Amino acid sequence: xxxxxxxxxxxxxxxxxxxxxxxxxxxxxxxxxxxxxxxxxxxxxxxxxxxxxxxxxxxxxxxxxxxxxxxxxxxxxxxxxxxxxxxxxxxxxxxxxxxxxxxxxxxxxxxxxxxxxxxxxxxxxxxxxxxxxxxxxxxxxxxxxxxxxxxxxxxxxxxxxxxxxxxxxxxxxxxxxxxxxxxxxxxxxxxxxxxxxxxxxxxxxxxxxxxxxxxxxxxxxxxxxxxxxxxxxxxxxxxxxxxxxxxxxxxxxxxxxxxxxxxxxxxxxxxxxxxxxxxxxxxxxxxxxxxxxxxxxxxxxxxxxxxxxxxxxxxxxxxxxxxxxxxxxxxxxxxxxxxxxxxxxxxxxxxxxxxxxxxxxxxxxxxxxxxxxxxxxxxxxxxxxxxxxxxxxxxxxxx
Amino acid sequence: xxxxxxxxxxxxxxxxxxxxxxxxxxxxxxxxxxxxxxxxxxxxxxxxxxxxxxxxxxxxxxxxxxxxxxxxxxxxxxxxxxxxxxxxxxxxxxxxxxxxxxxxxxxxxxxxxxxxxxxxxxxxxxxxxxxxxxxxxxxxxxxxxxxxxxxxxxxxxxxxxxxxxxxxxxxxxxxxxxxxxxxxxxxxxxxxxxxxxxxxxxxxxxxxxxxxxxxxxxxxxxxxxxxxxxxxxxxxxxxxxxxxxxxxxxxxxxxxxxxxxxxxxxxxxxxxxxxxxxxxxxxxxxxxxxxxxxxxxxxxxxxxxxxxxxxxxxxxxxxxxxxxxxxxxxxxxxxxxxxxxxxxxxxxxxxxxxxxxxxxxxxxxxxxxxxxxxxxxxxxxxxxxxxxxxxxxxxxxxx
Numbered sequence: 001x002x003x004x005x006x007x008x009x010x011x012x013x014x015x016x017x018x019x020x021x022x023x024x025x026x027x028x029x030x031x032x033x034x035x036x037x038x039x040x041x042x043x044x045x046x047x048x049x050x051x052x053x054x055x056x057x058x059x060x061x062x063x064x065x066x067x068x069x070x071x072x073x074x075x076x077x078x079x080x081x082x083x084x085x086x087x088x089x090x091x092x093x094x095x096x097x098x099x100x101x102x103x104x105x106x107x108x109x110x111x112x113x114x115x116x117x118x119x120x121x122x123x124x125x126x127x128x129x130x131x132x133x134x135x136x137x138x139x140x141x142x143x144x145x146x147x148x149x150x151x152x153x154x155x156x157x158x159x160x161x162x163x164x165x166x167x168x169x170x171x172x173x174x175x176x177x178x179x180x181x182x183x184x185x186x187x188x189x190x191x192x193x194x195x196x197x198x199x200x201x202x203x204x205x206x207x208x209x210x211x212x213x214x215x216x217x218x219x220x221x222x223x224x225x226x227x228x229x230x231x232x233x234x235x236x237x238x239x240x241x242x243x244x245x246x247x248x249x250x251x252x253x254x255x256x257x258x259x260x261x262x263x264x265x266x267x268x269x270x271x272x273x274x275x276x277x278x279x280x281x282x283x284x285x286x287x288x289x290x291x292x293x294x295x296x297x298x299x300x301x302x303x304x305x306x307x308x309x310x311x312x313x314x315x316x317x318x319x320x321x322x323x324x325x326x327x328x329x330x331x332x333x334x335x336x337x338x339x340x341x342x343x344x345x346x347x348x349x350x351x352x353x354x355x356x357x358x359x360x361x362x363x364x365x366x367x368x369x370x371x372x373x374x375x376x377x378x379x380x381x382x383x384x385x386x387x388x389x390x391x392x393x394x395x396x397x398x399x
Numbered sequence: 400x401x402x403x404x405x406x407x408x409x410x411x412x413x414x415x416x417x418x419x420x421x422x423x424x425x426x427x428x429x430x431x432x433x434x435x436x437x438x439x440x441x442x443x444x445x446x447x448x449x450x451x452x453x454x455x456x457x458x459x460x461x462x463x464x465x466x467x468x469x470x471x472x473x474x475x476x477x478x479x480x481x482x483x484x485x486x487x488x489x490x491x492x493x494x495x496x497x498x499x500x501x502x503x504x505x506x507x508x509x510x511x512x513x514x515x516x517x518x519x520x521x522x523x524x525x526x527x528x529x530x531x532x533x534x535x536x537x538x539x540x541x542x543x544x545x546x547x548x549x550x551x552x553x554x555x556x557x558x559x560x561x562x563x564x565x566x567x568x569x570x571x572x573x574x575x576x577x578x579x580x581x582x583x584x585x586x587x588x589x590x591x592x593x594x595x596x597x598x599x600x601x602x603x604x605x606x607x608x609x610x611x612x613x614x615x616x617x618x619x620x621x622x623x624x625x626x627x628x629x630x631x632x633x634x635x636x637x638x639x640x641x642x643x644x645x646x647x648x649x650x651x652x653x654x655x656x657x658x659x660x661x662x663x664x665x666x667x668x669x670x671x672x673x674x675x676x677x678x679x680x681x682x683x684x685x686x687x688x689x690x691x692x693x694x695x696x697x698x699x700x701x702x703x704x705x706x707x708x709x710x711x712x713x714x715x716x717x718x719x720x721x722x723x724x725x726x727x728x729x730x731x732x733x734x735x736x737x738x739x740x741x742x743x744x745x746x747x748x749x750x751x752x753x754x755x756x757x758x759x760x761x762x763x764x765x766x767x768x769x770x771x772x773x774x775x776x777x778x779x780x781x782x783x784x785x786x787x788x789x790x791x792x793x794x795x796x797x798x
Contacts, residue, residue, distance in 0.1 A: 022683070023542055023544060026543070026544050029609065029721065030719065030721055130685065130687060131687065132687070135535075136531055136535070136539075139538070139708075140523070140702075141705070142425075142426070142429040143422055143701060143704040143707070144701060145425050210428065265671070267670075267674075270666065283421075284414075284697045285529045285691065286529065286692050287691065288530065288531070288689075289690035290690075291666055291687060291688035291689075292684065292685070293684070293686070293687075298684070299684050302543060303684075306541065308542070309541045310538060317716070320712055
C-alpha cells in the first residue's frame with residue numbers, strides 16, 4: 001500500500017484526489033498495489049467534502065508520518081512549496097508537482113536532493129498540463145538529439161487567439177470575455193505577455209540540453225499587439241497566428257516566445273482553443289507532436305497522478321532525468337533564420353521593393369499591403385526593416 | 400558497457416545501427432554507460448559496409464555470447480523471429496522489436512517469457528513507427544481508463560488518401576505512383592485493405608484492456624472503394640477522409656478499421672502524407688494525440704533504440720506492461736453510435752426523406768446527392784439503408 005499526501009486542495013489538488021480515488025481500480029491493476037490518499041494539506045477546512053477527514057493544516061504531520069511515501073505538491077508559487085518539497089525529499093519521500101514556477105526556479109536542486117535521498121522529484125504536470133511531454137523527453141526521446149522544440153504552451157492565449165480568428169472580434173473583447181469565463185486571470189500579464197510559456201520552454205530547453213536554461217534569459221513577446229487585420233491576412237494566406245515558444249539548436253541553443261504565423265500544413269496550425277501542443281524535431285526521429293489539454297483540473301491532475309504511478313512503481317529507484325544546475329548560456333535568437341510577415345503603408349511600397357526585391361503582395365485594405373519575406377536571419381531582417389519608414393507590423397513565420 | 404545484437408540488416412535494422420552509432424554520445428550521457436553494437440545477424444554479407452565486421456550468419460553466436468545484453472529483432476515475419484526472440488529471452492537477454500505481426504500473434508507469451516527470465520520484451524516500434532505511443536500507454540496513461548483510441552496507423556494508405564485529396568487523381572493512379580516510389584508494396588493488400596492498421600489497433604486495444612485482442616476478430620474495411628467524388632463531397636463539407644483504426648469502450652470494447660470522414664476541427668483531420676497519429680480519450684485526461692512518422696527507416700529505428708535505452712537503464716528490472724494472454728471477446732462494433740455520410744441517386748430522394756426525415760443535402764453532381772445522418776448505431780443505420788435502393792456509397796463520420 002502506497003500512501004499519498006496532497007499539498008493544496010485547490011483546483012489541481014482536488015483533481016489529483018479525484019483521479020486517485022475514481023480510478024483506484026485501474027491504478028491498482030497497473031501498479032499491482034493500492035495507492036491511497038492519507039492527507040490533504042490546506043489552510044482551509046472543507047466541511048461536507050467527502051474527504052474532509054483527510055484535511056490537515058500542519059505540514060509536519062505529513063513530514064513526520066513514515067507511512068507517507070509520496071507527496072503531490074499542487075500549491076503553486078515558490079514559497080512555501082519549495083520548503084515543503086525540500087523537507088519531504090530530505091525525509092526520503094517522493095515529490096511530484098504541477099508547479100512550473102518552482103520547477104523553473106529550483107528544478108535541478110530539487111532533482112539532486114531527491115537523488116541524494118533515494119527518492120524522485122517529477123514534474124510532468126508543470127509543462128503542457130495533460131500532455132505527456134516531460135516523460136517523453138526523459139524516456140522515449142532519450143536517444144535523440146533534439147534540434148528544435150516549438151510549443152503552444154499557454155491555454156489562455158491560445159483560447160484568445162482562436163476566438164479572435166474565428167469570430168473576428170478584438171483582443172480586448174475576447175480577453176474580457178475570457179476573464180468573465182475564468183479562462184484568463186484578472187491580471188492576465190503572465191499569460192498574454194508570454195511569461196508562462198517562457199517558463200515552460202525554459203524547462204523543456206533544460207531537458208533538451210541537460211543544463212539549466214533560465215526564463216529570465218528568454219526574450220518574450222506577447223499577443224497584445226495582434227489585431228483583426230493580422231488575422232484577415234493570415235486567413236487569406238491559409239495561415240493561423242499562435243503564441244509559440246521556441247527552443248532551437250543551431251550553433252548553441254536559442255529560445256524565444258512570440259506570436260508566429262503558422263503555415264496551413266504545419267501540425268501546430270490546427271491546435272485550437274484550450275488545447276496545447278509540443279512539436280519536437282529530433283535528428284533521427286524527424287518531426288513528432290504531442291497534443292492535449294494544456295490546463296484544466298482533471299487533465300493536469302491526471303499528469304500529476306501519472307507521476308505518482310511512476311514513483312510508486314519505482315520506490316527506491318532513480319527515474320531518468322538529465323538536468324544539471326550548470327547554467328546554459330543561450331545563443332542569440334536573432335541568428336535564427338526564418339521568414340517574416342510584414343504589413344506596410346502603400347506609401348512605403350517603393351522602399352519595400354528596393355529593400356526586399358520582388359515580393360508576393362497581399363492587398364486587403366486601401367492604405368496598406370502585406371507580404372512575406374524569403375528566409376533570413378532576424379538580424380538581417382531588422383537591418384532591412386530599419387530602412388522602411390512605413391512598417392505597420394511584423395510577425396515571424398513558420399511554414 | 401551494454402552490448403547489442405541486431406537481427407536483420409535491412410531498412411529498420413541498419414537504421415538501428417545508425418542511430419546507436421551516430422547518437423552514441425547523447426545515449427551515453429543519458430544512460431550513463433556506452434551502448435555498443437556487437438553483432439549484426441543477416442544471411443547476407445555487406446562487403447564495404449563500415450559494419451561488415453559485425454555481421455554474423457549464425458544466431459547461436461549471439462545466443463551463446465554472455466556479453467550480449469540486448470537483442471533488437473528487426474527481421475519482420477513470425478518465423479524465425481519468434482524462435483530467435485524466445486531463445487534470447489530464455490537466455491536472459493532483453494529483446495525489442497519493430498515486428499507488429501510477431502507482437503500481435505505472440506505478444507503476451509513473449510512478455511511472460513521475459514518476466515520469467517528477469518528481462519524485458521519491448522515493442523515501441525511495432526505501432527506507429529516513430530510515435531512514442533506504446534511507452535505512453537504503459538506509463539503516462541497508466542492512471543487513465545482509456546475510453547477510445549482512434550488511429551491513423553498506416554503510412555501507405557494515408558499517403559494515398561492525402562494525394563487523392565490534394566491532386567484529385569484516382570486511387571489506381573496514386574497507388575501505382577506510390578508503388579513506383581517504394582511507398583507501397585507490389586502486393587498492397589495488407590496496407591490498402593486495412594490489415595496492417597488492424598494488427599496495430601489489436602495491439603493498442605490489448606494494452607488498453609490488459610487482455611488479448613486478436614486481429615482476426617476485428618472487422619476491416621479498406622480504402623479501395625474511395626473515389627474522387629467522395630473527396631469532392633468531403634472538401635465541400637470541410638472534412639477529410641482517413642483510414643481510421645478504432646478501439647472504443649462502451650459496454651465492452653469494440654474495434655473496427657474503416658475509412659472515416661473526419662471533421663474540420665478534429666485533430667486527426669490534418670494528419671497528412673506519411674505522418675500517422677494516435678488520438679486517445681481518457682476518462683480523466685480527456686483528448687490527447689500523439690503524432691509522428693508512422694514508418695521510415697530512421698523514425699522507426701529511433702523507436703527501437705528508445706526501447707534499447709529503456710532496457711539498458713533497467714537491467715534486471717521489470718518494465719511496466721499489462722497484457723495478459725486471456726482473450727478479450729470484442730463487443731459488436733455495430734452497436735457504436737456515430738453519424739454516416741450517404742451518397743444516393745436523385746431517384747431515391749423520396750425514399751431517403753421518408754427514412755431519414757429532413758436532411759441537409761449537398762448537391763455536386765446531376766444524378767446524385769449526399770447528406771450526413773444524425774447520430775445512430777450502425778445497426779439502426781443498416782436497417783434504414785436497407786430501405787433505399789439508390790444508395791451509391793456510405794462512409795462513417797467522426798466530427
